[in-house]
Amino acid sequence: xxxxxxxxxxxxxxxxxxxxxxxxLRSKIREEVEFETVVIKTTGDKRQDWSLEKYGGKGLFTxxxxxxxxxxxxxxxxxxxxxxxxxxxxxxxxxxCLPRDASRDVIAMREGVNVPTxxxxxxxRRRSQLKKIFPQAVWTEFRGNVETRLKxxxxxxxxxxxxxxxxxKRLGYDxxxxxxxxxxxxxxxxxxxxxxxxxxxxxxxxIDFYAPLTDELANKTLMxxxxxxxxxxxxxxxxxxxxxxGELFRFYHxxxxxxxxxxxxxxxxxxxxxxxxxx
Numbered sequence: 001x002x003x004x005x006x007x008x009x010x011x012x013x014x015x016x017x018x019x020x021x022x023x024x025l026r027s028k029i030r031e032e033v034e035f036e037t038v039v040i041k042t043t044g045d046k047r048q049d050w051s052l053e054k055y056g057g058k059g060l061f062t063x064x065x066x067x068x069x070x071x072x073x074x075x076x077x078x079x080x081x082x083x084x085x086x087x088x089x090x091x092x093x094x095x096x097c098l099p100r101d102a103s104r105d106v107i108a109m110r111e112g113v114n115v116p117t118x119x120x121x122x123x124x125r126r127r128s129q130l131k132k133i134f135p136q137a138v139w140t141e142f143r144g145n146v147e148t149r150l151k152x153x154x155x156x157x158x159x160x161x162x163x164x165x166x167x168x169k170r171l172g173y174d175x176x177x178x179x180x181x182x183x184x185x186x187x188x189x190x191x192x193x194x195x196x197x198x199x200x201x202x203x204x205x206x207i208d209f210y211a212p213l214t215d216e217l218a219n220k221t222l223m224x225x226x227x228x229x230x231x232x233x234x235x236x237x238x239x240x241x242x243x244x245x246g247e248l249f250r251f252y253h254x255x256x257x258x259x260x261x262x263x264x265x266x267x268x269x270x271x272x273x274x275x276x277x278x279x
Contacts, residue, residue, distance in 0.1 A: 004025065007065045082164075105165065119137045120157070190250045190252040
């Protein structure tokens with residue numbers, strides 16, 4: 001029996017995403033296969049005291065997982081695509097993606113609060129865009145998994161925080177006592193590159209096995225969004241986002257604001273031009 005070892009972070013969401021990956025790959029692989037989850041603690045997980053805005057450089061949540069692939073301790077890395085740096089180690093490759101889930105951001109606000117005055121988010125992208133609808137708010141940052149952050153909001157450590165709609169749905173949080181969830185339209189807040197996508201990374205010499213198993217539409221979507229990231233220079237802690245919905249390419253950059261375009265016949269060239277205009 002073939003065995004595939006899936007490397008993942010150990011958060012509740014990451015473990016759910018690893019199970020989703022195992023179920024997805026099992027449905028695609030014709031032979032009988034066994035999956036093993038290999039939990040890796042990344043630098044970002046170890047340093048809960050770090051500000052993601054200050055230290056959120058390349059590979060904060062991926063470096064140790066990639067090392068497990070390189071060392072032969074795992075076969076496939078399961079990533080939230082938005083955590084992937086713009087460049088991968090030369091011995092590794094992006095095999096592809098699972099079908100994309102919802103990509104929007106969600107405002108998680110404490111019940112009884114109508115206009116938040118203290119919002120917790122370490123994302124320059126979210127702050128830059130949502131300051132337009134909450135101009136009076138002060139922004140702070142706290143870390144932790146989704147449940148921890150929601151409990152901090154209920155406890156009054158902040159009035160609201162911003163979370164991924166896909167992450168909430170995967171965790172089963174349709175509701176949470178003391179919290180009201182409000183999805184943010186894509187035209188109001190452009191998501192992070194790859195938000196809502198589970199990406200699979202493997203050793204380059206195994207790409208021919210894994211790539212055909214992945215989702216073609218999600219692969220194209222992530223390729224377009226990551227091309228925008230690469231063209232910007234990647235990994236910089238500026239406010240930017242990009243989202244392709246199969247028809248429209250939306251992007252936000254702190255230098256140019258919000259824009260949306262139809263990609264047309266030469267999508268990669270247009271995306272490069274749009275990114276160049278942000279510099």
